[in-house]
Amino acid sequence: MSATSTPPTTEPPEPPAPRAxxxxxxxxxxxxxxxxxxxxxxxxxxxAALTVEAIARRAGVAKQTIYRWWPSKVEILLDTLIEDSAKTLPVPADRPTAAAVRGYLHDFARFLDRDPAGKVLLTLLAQAQHDPGTAASLHRRHLGPRRAQERAWLAAAADAGELAPALDLDAVLDALTGPLVYAAMTGAPARPELVDTLVDRLLAPRG
Amino acid sequence: MSATSTPPTTEPPEPPAPRAxxxxxxxxxxxxxxxxxxxxxxxxxxxAALTVEAIARRAGVAKQTIYRWWPSKVEILLDTLIEDSAKTLPVPADRPTAAAVRGYLHDFARFLDRDPAGKVLLTLLAQAQHDPGTAASLHRRHLGPRRAQERAWLAAAADAGELAPALDLDAVLDALTGPLVYAAMTGAPARPELVDTLVDRLLAPRG
Amino acid sequence: MSATSTPPTTEPPEPPAPRAxxxxxxxxxxxxxxxxxxxxxxxxxxxAALTVEAIARRAGVAKQTIYRWWPSKVEILLDTLIEDSAKTLPVPADRPTAAAVRGYLHDFARFLDRDPAGKVLLTLLAQAQHDPGTAASLHRRHLGPRRAQERAWLAAAADAGELAPALDLDAVLDALTGPLVYAAMTGAPARPELVDTLVDRLLAPRG
Amino acid sequence: MSATSTPPTTEPPEPPAPRAxxxxxxxxxxxxxxxxxxxxxxxxxxxAALTVEAIARRAGVAKQTIYRWWPSKVEILLDTLIEDSAKTLPVPADRPTAAAVRGYLHDFARFLDRDPAGKVLLTLLAQAQHDPGTAASLHRRHLGPRRAQERAWLAAAADAGELAPALDLDAVLDALTGPLVYAAMTGAPARPELVDTLVDRLLAPRG
DNA sequence: GCGTAAGCGAGACGGTACGTCTGGTCTTCCT
DNA sequence: AGGAAGACCAGACGTACCGTCTCGCTTACGC
Known part of the structure; x- marks a missing residue:
């Protein structure tokens, strides 16, 4: 369960206890x-069920409280994504080894397939196709910062001679994460060998 | 302009002429x-503007006419995608060479970036994240058949010794198209060298 | 029960049967x-309970249906008042005698005290103090036409020598109905002798 | 301007200076x-604009300060009505003559038509139709005490032989003030001859 | 003279109703 | 038969106030 979700033992449809x-x-x-x-x-x-009214009802919160603090339900999801992904899938900052990169991509694949926050990311990517505002927010608050961390990390690994990226780092990151995202979007199961092959062919120093 | 769109000389916002x-x-x-x-x-x-009412208004057609023939606006888009992509981006069936594969992927990248039907595909992929029914239709009517053609074509090329796929064909196709779709979804410009590198590293017989 | 109300045998809080x-x-x-x-x-x-949402809920009707046909809940009440008062308290047109006038005023007093439509009239008069639009509608659609009928009827009675109004007819009508309305508004019980005295002193030919 | 209103030279929409x-x-x-x-x-x-939030905003006061001292906005209006009417339209207590009664009624008509506090009275009478609590407060704090004073005053005048009321004093007072209130409520202009006729016919000793 | 108590402005909170909007269903009329 | 027209139910939208509550401050009183 994602970091901001109630523990599984609690009851979804019960009347929320009055908070102080x-x-x-x-x-x-x-x-x-x-x-x-x-x-x-x-x-x-x-x-489709994620309406402001439903969120307010379920949270035991007034609609006005939501509108006071979030400009749209997309920003709510973005908040959960940012908080959850920072806990569940932090970008490593310390071990720029080839194995660590491989591990991070495996974690990312699992995140997309199993973590509720992975579903949130797919949902926001989808919504970004429909709404330029979502696209902008998603880039500014999540994709951009995260990509910057990943790029710096890969650069450190390349400098250390651990990797030999086949392209500029942004293109390589698209080539590595794109297949995982696309597979998750089209409902494909996780394929560990896909990650391994991608790392081998796109990052590993040849020969 | 996509195949099902009115030619550029016609007037989008004019009162639709009464049809016979x-x-x-x-x-x-x-x-x-x-x-x-x-x-x-x-x-x-x-x-967001693609409502059944707006379509009916613009087409000069009754809402009921739309609901009679299409179960949802998604199916309308799917119809246009199928008809348009068959014309604009047919899966080659005849020349299973490495260069042809490379050309097809370049065409696919351009389709996603520039063809209105490419936007339709991205839109449907996005909507599939929100709605399982869309996901099912999209697979059944578009992604599935197309992937089957692509798989068969690649298999022929591999049999001919033109290619040496690094993985099973479905995984390879995800690895090739995933980055292009992901880049298009996140608003990245087309990068021809990305396609070339992917084909080199994932399909080319290792020299 | 007023003319537009459901008969008492029907069920107020039951789920409204779906209409054709x-x-x-x-x-x-x-x-x-x-x-x-x-x-x-x-x-x-x-x-206070007369909200558009409550009306829609109780009538088994969508809010939009109400907003389509009535600009405000006040106009709904005005419709019921006009239909009900035409049935319950028609302005006589035929017998311009002193006794008939006295009887009409007694009926009016009873209407204010007991008929649900009388409560509607008091409600609309009250709402007219809060909202100029209500005041205008109430005059145009109810008070004005009704006053015109009453004036004509009194004029006929005066011409016949049945009455000798102490003032111009509008002022006399205010003097006759004003006390009844004011008493009803301040919760006073009906006082038949008040009507009799008013007619005697303001309408009766001085003996 | 009524007694509790700011002098006309002050600016309504300016930021209220912070009080000590x-x-x-x-x-x-x-x-x-x-x-x-x-x-x-x-x-x-x-x-319609008389909301607690608007009053608080305009007065430069916290909502809680209002709720601490007044149970509802109706009681605020009642306070202004009581203070203002005691100054603008006191019930005479000393000169129980027919002319004084006539003058008081003329003053009352002018109060309803022109004094802001007259509008407050009409507003409270209106609100009393919607809300029994308002009706009770209005009677207890304004209408009741005032009517008692008026009754006593008329009784003194009758004892002195100045008047010969046509009915019990409460009914006569309804008959005298009712037309004035009703006319004001329906937007009719002040008619001095109405007051004179009412006094003549309902109070004057029959010559 | 210092703690206690109350009033104050501020503003977040859970709610209810507002009036608007769109979606998808249904019926009637017209071609 | 099928298209056009449009009324209908349903319910989400974002806004405005409601009345309650807590906060942090200020002042007056009493020990």
């Missing part, structure tokens, strides 16, 4: 309740 | 008007 | 359901 | 600011 009010400070419990509710609704009922 | 009525046979003119209208609306205004 | 759809003509059943629901809600729960 | 804080005693300045704001809002924008 916070006065004139932002209520962290309300913020978390919204993120959890959005996460859970997406996982359980799909994107 | 067809009596008790399905009206082919109405069918085409719907496909054109959907195509044009998606290209001009984006997915 | 009307196609592209206005649905008279929906119109009546709205009028009944508004009438009943006002009588049972008061003006 | 009062410590743990009730802040009279805040109390007056609320009464003024309510009065002004009602006069300028009508009842």
């Amino acid at each position: 009010r916070s006065g004139n400070r932002r209520d962290e419990a309300a913020r978390l309740a919204v993120l959890h509710a959005a996460d859970d609704l997406l996982a359980e009922q799909g994107f | 009525r067809s009596g008790n046979r399905r009206d082919e003119a109405a069918r085409l008007a719907v496909l054109h209208a959907a195509d044009d609306l998606l290209a001009e205004q984006g997915f | 759809r009307s196609g592209n003509r206005r649905d008279e059943a929906a119109r009546l359901a709205v009028l009944h629901a508004a009438d009943d809600l006002l009588a049972e729960q008061g003006f | 804080r009062s410590g743990n005693r009730r802040d009279e300045a805040a109390r007056l600011a609320v009464l003024h704001a309510a009065d002004d809002l009602l006069a300028e924008q009508g009842f």
Whole structure:
């Protein structure tokens, strides 16, 4: 379960217990309740059920509370994605070895296939096709920063002679992650050998 | 302009000229008007503007006419995608050479970047993330048949010794098309050298 | 019960039976359901409960159907008032005698005190104090036409020598009905001798 | 301008200057600011704009300050009505002559037509139709005490032989004030001859 | 003179209703 | 028969107020 989701032992459709009010400070419990509710609704009922009204109902929160803090439901998902992916799938910063890169890509494949936050990423990528605002937010707040970290990490590995990227790093990262994302989007199961082959052919020093 | 779209000399926002009525046979003119209208609306205004009412209005057709023949607007897009991609980007069946494969992938990259039908494909892939029904239709009517043709074509090329695929053909096709789709989805410009590198590293017989 | 209300044997809080759809003509059943629901809600729960959402819920009608045909809930009440008062309290047109005038005023007092439509009139008069639009509609559609009929009727009685109005007819009508309305508004019980005295002192030819 | 309103030279929409804080005693300045704001809002924008939030905003006061001291906005209006009507339209207590009664009624008609506090009375009478709580407060705090004074005053005049009421005093008072209130409620202009005729026919000793 | 108590402005909170919008269904009329 | 027209139910949209609550501050009182 993703980091912002309620533990699996709790009851999705129960009346949310009344939280203590916070006065004139932002209520962290309300913020978390919204993120959890959005996460859970997406996982359980799909994107079509992810309406502001449903999130508010499930979180035990007023619609106005959501509109006060988030400009759209997409930004709610983006918040959950950022918080969850930082915990579940951090970009390594310290071990620029070939094996570490391979491991990171395996983790990424598993993230897309199994982690609810992976579904959130696919959902946001999809929504970005429909809405330029989503595309901009997704790049600015998630894809851009993450890609920058990945690029720096790969560059360090290349400098260390661990890797010999076949192309510029952005193109290589597209070539490595693109197949995983595309497979996840078309419902294909995870294929570990795909990751291994990609790393071998696109990153490994030849011969 | 995609094959089902009105030629550029015609007027998108004009009052649609009254078509001759067809009596008790399905009206082919109405069918085409719907496909054109959907195509044009998606290209001009984006997915959010692609409502059944807008399509009906633009096509000069009753909503009921659309609901009678298509279960959803997704199926309309699928119809245009199938008809257009068959014309614009046919899977070659005759020349199983390495160069032909490379050319096909370059064509595919250009299709995603420039052809309105490429945008339709991205839109349907996106919608498939939101709606399992779309995912099923997209596979059954487009991705599945096309992938079968591509697989057969690559198999012929491999048999002919033109290629030495690094993995099973489905995985290789994901590895080849995935980066192109992912790049198009994240707004990256077309990179011909990406295609070349992918073909070299994943398909070329190792020298 | 007022004319547009459901008979007392029917069930207020039951799920409204699905009505037959009307196609592209206005649905008279929906119109009546709205009028009944508004009438009943006002009588049972008061003006505060008379929300468009509650009317729609009770009538088994979509909110849009209400907004399509009525610019505001006030116009719904005005419709019920006009239909009901035409049946319950018609302005006599035929017997311009002093006794008939006295009887009409007694009927008016009873209408205000007991008829649900009397409550509707008081409600609309009240709402007219809050909203100029209500005031205008109330005058144009109810008070104006009704006052014109009453004036003509009194004029005929005066011509016949039955009455000797103490003032111009509009002022006399204010003097006759004003006390009844004011008493009803302040919750006073009906006082028959008030009507009799008013008629004696303001209309009767001085003996 | 009514007694609780800001002088006309002040600017309604400017940022209210911060008042000195009062410590743990009730802040009279805040109390007056609320009464003024309510009065002004009602006069300028009508009842619909008279929300607690708007009063608080305009008075430069926290909502909680309003809810601490008034159970509802109706009670705010009632406070202004009581204070203003005691100044603008006191019930005479000393000169129980026929002419004084006639003068009081003329004053009352002018109060309804021109004084902002007259609008407040009409507003509260209207609101009493919608809300039993308002009706009770209006009677208990304004209509009841005032009617008692008027009754006593008329009784003194009758005892003195100045008047010969046609009915019990409450009914006579309804008959005298009802037409004036009803005319004001339906937007009729003041008619001095109406007052004179009512006094003549309902109060004057029959010559 | 310092703690306690209350009033204050501010503003977040869970709610309800608003009036608008679109989707998908249904019926009637017309060609 | 089939297309055009449009009314219908359903329900999400984003906004405005409701009345409650807590916060951090300020002032007055009493020990």
